[in-house]
């Protein structure tokens with residue numbers, strides 16, 4: 001069994017199609033997925049989606065893109081959302097200095113609040129980091145050291161941030177980017193991540209892996225990313241699926257009902 005540790009099933013791309021997506025995932029051997037809410041005011045809808053499907057869990061948070069438009073979330077409100085049995089993590093949160101859609105100071109404050117809320121609620125947190133390696137490492141070091149674990153989702157950062165995240169007990173989740181022809185540097189870093197810290201994800205509807213690159217992504221396609229990751233670790237697809245799925249349930253214990 002494989003797991004898609006990060007997708008966005010509530011996005012309009014999938015409207016009316018979630019039942020079919022979940023079924024196609026199951027047929028492909030993807031028995032569990034975490035759909036990520038990017039705006040807390042949509043948490044109710046995302047939780048409801050997860051409640052309709054045994055194999056779907058969710059994370060709730062405020063994406064760095066939306067901090068300016070939505071306003072900062074209160075730590076206590078975030079922690080409260082994590083009490084629902086289907087909410088396995090807080091996030092995605094973090095820093096995106098590539099698009100800079102929200103002022104950096106606001107992104108940083110939101111990131112810190114999510115980590116504190118996760119510690120308070122005793123759930124892991126999901127990190128989005130793009131072109132922000134140094135500040136992400138600093139905030140992780142200041143807020144997350146010795147606290148609840150987290151995951152660097154859609155990892156595409158540099159080696160220093162990978163090392164810092166691993167040192168702090170975080171997991172590294174690989175997306176379709178690792179399958180792209182020009183991702184040689186990322187594959188080098190991924191090959192050095194210990195097998196017991198690796199996850200895979202689609203980030204669907206985005207970033208479809210080769211050979212689906214350019215198409216709309218969906219959870220079933222995580223098999224292609226997992227195949228590349230297995231190759232990087234020099235192990236069979238079955239061995240990689242077993243290890244990454246174990247990692248997933250260790251990081252997200254609330255998702256164990258679908259194990």
Ligand SMILES: [Zn+2]
Nearest residue numbers: 092128153154
């Ligand atoms: Zn993201």
Ligand SMILES: [Zn+2]
Nearest residue numbers: 006036092203
């Ligand atoms: Zn995402």
